[in-house]
Amino acid sequence: MHRTRIKICGLTRAEDVAAAVAAGADAIGFVFYDKSPRYVTASAAAELIRTVPPFISTVGLFVNASAEEVSAVLERAPLSLLQFHGDETPEHCAAIAQAVKRPFMRAARIGSSTTPEDLIKWEQDYRSASPFFTGLLLDTLVEQYGGSGKVFDWSLIPKELAPRVVLSGGLSVQNATDAVQRVRPHAVDISSGVEQAKGIKDAAKIAAFISAVYLADKT
Numbered sequence: 553m554h555r556t557r558i559k560i561c562g563l564t565r566a567e568d569v570a571a572a573v574a575a576g577a578d579a580i581g582f583v584f585y586d587k588s589p590r591y592v593t594a595s596a597a598a599e600l601i602r603t604v605p606p607f608i609s610t611v612g613l614f615v616n617a618s619a620e621e622v623s624a625v626l627e628r629a630p631l632s633l634l635q636f637h638g639d640e641t642p643e644h645c646a647a648i649a650q651a652v653k654r655p656f657m658r659a660a661r662i663g664s665s666t667t668p669e670d671l672i673k674w675e676q677d678y679r680s681a682s683p684f685f686t687g688l689l690l691d692t693l694v695e696q697y698g699g700s701g702k703v704f705d706w707s708l709i710p711k712e713l714a715p716r717v718v719l720s721g722g723l724s725v726q727n728a729t730d731a732v733q734r735v736r737p738h739a740v741d742i743s744s745g746v747e748q749a750k751g752i753k754d755a756a757k758i759a760a761f762i763s764a765v766y767l768a769d770k771t
């Protein structure tokens with residue numbers, strides 16, 4: 553049976569990392585974009601990562617960072633996967649991934665003029681640019697790049713792409729079942745939907761979200 557993988561993103565506190573791990577998260581994410589309310593320094597992320605047991609991915613989210621900036625973060629924080637969430641071209645992502653030897657996901661930010669064909673083309677463009685590309689993360693197009701809590705139109709996701717994508721953008725305890733049952737993505741990614749305030753997670757919401765995803769997988 554397919555199990556939808558789950559990433560909890562935007563962690564800033566040790567107790568939130570512990571809550572995500574205890575609830576069964578497959579991946580946890582750290583935001584290295586200094587305009588985000590969820591921004592963490594490389595040193596702070598390194599401290600948090602020290603508490604993470606084996607087999608849980610540690611993901612670093614970057615927005616229009618240079619290879620030097622990503623490399624500087626990696627010197628301190630042992631991230632297993634990169635998430636490029638800005639306007640990075642396939643060539644830019646490929647160059648950074650090659651320089652730091654890390655796999656990456658690219659956020660495809662979906663707006664009112666995005667078509668299913670665009671998503672297929674973006675996936676092909678990033679895949680053909682780099683052997684380090686692992687897949688698209690789908691999010692809602694917003695001015696602040698992400699972490700908006702806003703949902704996009706899931707019907708834009710092509711059926712053939714769904715089993716390879718990470719679905720994000722406005723997921724919550726309330727819509728988790730619907731999202732998994734309608735899209736059947738490889739994984740889901742949530743930030744604001746499991747918060748009590750920006751950057752401060754809610755352990756009960758994390759547990760409820762993960763339970764809802766597990767249940768949706770069985771139906």
Ligand SMILES: O=C(O)c1ccccc1N[C@@H]1O[C@H](COP(=O)(O)O)[C@@H](O)[C@H]1O
Nearest residue numbers: 561588697698699700701721722743744
């Ligand atoms: O969390 C942020 O502040 C952020 C800033 C810039 C780019 C992306 C950001 N967050 C990511 O956006 C998606 C969706 O988040 P949400 O669940 O809608 O709040 C997720 O990957 C966040 O980590």
